[in-house]
Amino acid sequence: MFTDNEIGEWVRVKPNRATKTTVHFFYGDTEIRNNAPSSIFKGIANISENGSNGGLLWALGDNRRTLGVLAGNISGTKFNETGYYELDSLLNLVKKEDEKTISFMRDKVSIPKNVVTVDAASVLVVDDKGRRWRLPMGVEDFREKTENSAMRICREVATERDLFNCSGTFYELPAENADGFAKIRPVSSHNMQIHDYASYRGLFVLTGIQSDYSGDSEHIIQSTDGKAKLWAGTIDDLWKLGKPVGVGGPWKNTQVKANQPSDPYLIGFYDEKSIKISNHSKETVTYKIEVEPIGHGPWMTYKEFEIKGGEDLIYNFPHNFQSRWIRLVANKNTKATAWLEYK
Template sequence: VYSNNGETTQEALHQFDVESGSLSEWDGKTWNVVRRNQFVEVTGPGGIYGNPNPETDPVWATGWDHKSLLLGVRDAEEGWRFYRLPKASHSYDGAHGWNTEWPRIRDIGTEGQPDYLMTMHGMFWKFPATFTAGNSAGIRPRSAYLKVIGDFTRWNDQLVFGCDDSAQKEFLNKRKAKGNIEGPEQSNSNLWFTSVSTPGELGPATASGAVWAGEKVNANEYSEPFLFTGWAHRGSWVKNEGATPVTVTYEVDKKGDNHWSTLKSIELAAGGSAHVDFSSSETGEWVRAKTDREASLTLAFSYTDNDKRNHTPDAIFKGLANVRAESSQGGLLYGLGDNRRALGLLANETVNGKTTETGYYEMGEGLKLERKDDAETAGFIREQFAIPQQVVEVEKGSVLVVDDKDRRWRLPLGEEAYTSLTGRGVLRICREVATERDLFSCHGTFYELPAENADGYAKIRPVATHHYRINDYASYRGMLVLTGVTPGEGKQNPHVIVSEDGKAAVWAGVIDDLWKLGKPTGKGGPWVNSDVKAKIASDPYLIGFYDQRELTLSHSSANDVNITIEIDPTGNGDWMKYAVYTVQPRQEQRHRFPASFQARWIRFTASADTQATAWLSYD
């Protein structure tokens, strides 16, 4: 069995949703293509040692397309069967396959107690050792991660992950938000040692995926099974893109034994859409859908994990400078080449809003910051790693991003102090710190940002919101290094590293420590007392992955105004009507989104010209 995760056609280098990759097998005489999608892992219960009963044991394969993850299982007699699972991250998309490196299913248990861990698209999964087409129960999400993990194993009652961290060649991952910045001069990565429990303790397992994406569906033709269990809140978005009404029926396989029963049916008018909420009593291992007539449909599932985090950052961040601090020590970071194996820091100090350079420093394997007399390297960092100016625009209700394809996106605001700092270009906005995707730091929130060839900002994911003045960030020897430190506050914190002369400091951890900053929060909207034209939609505003979400609508007209709310659950421009509110003059219309609501983007349209506000609070 052979898996191929991508191709190098011009289309595949730039579009995430074109045909690419394959799963193939050799029957002793010829190669046969099993499925024309991108595939990665091929394994079975025996893992790297081979199946103990190769004549009868199943073969497992993982892959994906632009709609969802794919899981294939090969039965010795019946052949292949495929299932779909949601994606936590879209940063692994890209039809070329370069963003994938390299998902696995491996046993991290002990002798006599197998415990299979699956990695796929930024999620740790619990995988059942007994998984077959006739017994498909037991796959569960564990938690989301940000590292790019190539392989892992259990060792001395720890887990060891081999990761792809700092890549000298950023390949196709270029965008104007990064300016002319390059990767490190020399690639470097590391092993990541964690407790056995870590795969269940990182980010919320919120995820989504589709079975149909604007495609023709034949009458009574079932979708492929989609995972239906493992999340606190579940919903489905469905849109009839055809000219005739259609009934969509959901069915569940309660035990993973291929016995299906009807769950519910919904009727959709021509062009109609709906959000389908699944209660906690509506259970099953897998869900599938069918229609009563030929139709063109988009049908996606959105699953939300309970975010147990609060607004308080973990103690490991003590010593990072508060965004309102009068003084802090920052600097620009650069991974050196020529086998020097060190991280360069062009240090600075900010006092009462004025920033001055304090010298050039290097940090090596001993994690000591040492002052160096190297004007050439200091000048190179100053010129080549300067923070680009005016790459985002902070407005009254949001941060406006115009991406490299001239698409407009709006992100929530954090603390007000970030507005001036962002406008002055003193905080790094965007940088690659895990290979072939970016860490986006904007107005007090860290985001995971896929490369443009994986659809970029359309699939951005907020990770955590904070109140720190982070000047720059980079990866080095598998670590995430931050500048913007108040050394006196971090004296007892081993994550804070200060030079002997006290004039330079950094914070060091790993990228997945960012989950511990606190859950994502924000406020704002695409309209803030804005002049709105009738039937012209607002820019998309991010709503995905936040917790408590509340909307307030108002306008200044003398008559009622109908405001339509549309939702894009996928990030692919699949806009679906969510609600229409009649907003009376001088009144505020409020709506709290239910826990089962999960989508990526929201936008608004007014029925008449007016001055309107659409304000969202995420807590």
């Protein structure tokens, strides 16, 4: 890790003998955010609330220049429509009668099913290339809504810029031609019941407002009949939700095969990081932690821990540790848990 007095315009590496190596520089700011969301998000329903005011969003074509909102009430994981509305350039949310658009939105804008899998260990994503990636989980309340497609998971909100909202964390997701999930980056974590989100005229708009909301936030837009409610801000406002946090891992009481690596698990861009490895077998097992710092490069051995049968090991990663992905390998067939916590 470079110190504050080590300055210069360029840096290079010179080995003392012929070798094959990888040199990767990671540049980042000190994380100064806390876990509390900004007050601008006041009025968005908490994930623990049973109900909220939701709605599907679609920026309408054919030069209509409005945002279609198929509004409804959410109870548990059920979405019950209450009407169709449109948001105009003056931010008026007006009820409309348009069966053609309503039918289109029901068919084409509904939230896709089975986008991700949430198991006991973490969120599992299998991308279009068949690659497996694991992401941290938020509070348990997200599980049911995720499994029942009650929350939008992914959407393009700017040209070649997708937002992936899963288990309480927003991520920047590059396009597939930029390696997609391999280069995913957490933006912020939250406990909000966000039903849908989209971009409109440079705004970032989302649904999932408290059913009984009656405040005066400038970010909340309501129809005159009170049945449709939106939050509007900018994409960059998401950095004000709170720093990325989460729990999970590649293994949870998993039958592990000798020398077979676990799925990659995201560790990049989190602040305080720790891992607890539990050896559930009776034999002593050596667990190797491998890291991958850039998303598409080789895996490298970081640490090896020998853990006796039935024992746990807790390791706190140093502040200057940086890698994008992490995985584990056991030297014997075993049953194990590898649990990471990001604070």
